Amino acid sequence: MKNLAIFTIVMLMTLSCKEKQKATDIEREVLSEEDPFVISKSEWISIFDGTSFDGWHYYRASEVTNPWKIEDGAMVFYPPKERDGESYNIVTDNEYTNFTLSLEWKISEGGNSGIFWGILEDEKYGQPYETGPEIQVLDNERHPDAKNGPTRQAGALYDMVPPSDSQAVKPAGEWNTCVLTVNHNTNEGSVVLNGKEIGRFPVNGPLWDEMVSDSKFATWDGFGKYKTGKIGLQDHGDIVAYRNIKIKEL
Numbered sequence: 001m002k003n004l005a006i007f008t009i010v011m012l013m014t015l016s017c018k019e020k021q022k023a024t025d026i027e028r029e030v031l032s033e034e035d036p037f038v039i040s041k042s043e044w045i046s047i048f049d050g051t052s053f054d055g056w057h058y059y060r061a062s063e064v065t066n067p068w069k070i071e072d073g074a075m076v077f078y079p080p081k082e083r084d085g086e087s088y089n090i091v092t093d094n095e096y097t098n099f100t101l102s103l104e105w106k107i108s109e110g111g112n113s114g115i116f117w118g119i120l121e122d123e124k125y126g127q128p129y130e131t132g133p134e135i136q137v138l139d140n141e142r143h144p145d146a147k148n149g150p151t152r153q154a155g156a157l158y159d160m161v162p163p164s165d166s167q168a169v170k171p172a173g174e175w176n177t178c179v180l181t182v183n184h185n186t187n188e189g190s191v192v193l194n195g196k197e198i199g200r201f202p203v204n205g206p207l208w209d210e211m212v213s214d215s216k217f218a219t220w221d222g223f224g225k226y227k228t229g230k231i232g233l234q235d236h237g238d239i240v241a242y243r244n245i246k247i248k249e250l
């Protein structure tokens with residue numbers, strides 16, 4: 001019953017913004033002048049210029065090198081054949097609280113990755129996903145996680161909020177445009193995929209806590225606790241590419 005109530009509230013939040021789903025300009029895919037997310041007129045800032053990894057580093061480590069590469073203006077991850085337990089998740093140097101993040105992603109066939117926010121980079125947390133919520137990046141057609149329920153599919157707030165339209169994602173090998181907004185002041189988050197809003201959800205407070213308690217993260221003491229944190233891109237062992245990454249602080 002509790003799961004149904006949470007799902008209903010989240011879906012109502014999504015449906016209430018249905019008229020905004022037709023926006024095509026990247027700066028208007030989530031935001032409009034009357035949207036409560038708009039509390040600042042700050043400019044978009046590029047956080048990946050397509051030529052270097054300046055502004056990024058390996059989680060709890062140093063500058064980004066192999067197995068991430070830069071190809072045709074995109075950062076591309078090629079999983080190593082042997083890794084000896086090492087992970088190659090990357091995070092921003094800067095921290096963010098209220099923002100809209102825009103980027104493009106392309107996943108390989110059968111691939112899996114993710115976009116994190118609110119990451120606390122601390123010695124007691126071995127991986128960024130221990131603190132940072134994730135927007136799923138996935139090949140829905142071939143990766144088995146897509147068969148584990150809609151909250152594991154591309155565009156989902158992983159294991160908590162499913163995409164309202166699973167058809168909004170493009171197939172493996174094609175570029176998808178994702179716009180993620182997180183606003184703790186208004187307690188609202190949203191995901192726009194390829195010009196269509198597919199999710200809207202709270203980002204703190206009792207309803208957020210209920211969502212976490214009904215997910216795999218229920219016993220993770222640091223998960224989703226940090227309003228200010230780093231943005232991260234996931235090494236999940238598959239080839240993935242990201243480009244045109246920019247952010248607007250709210």
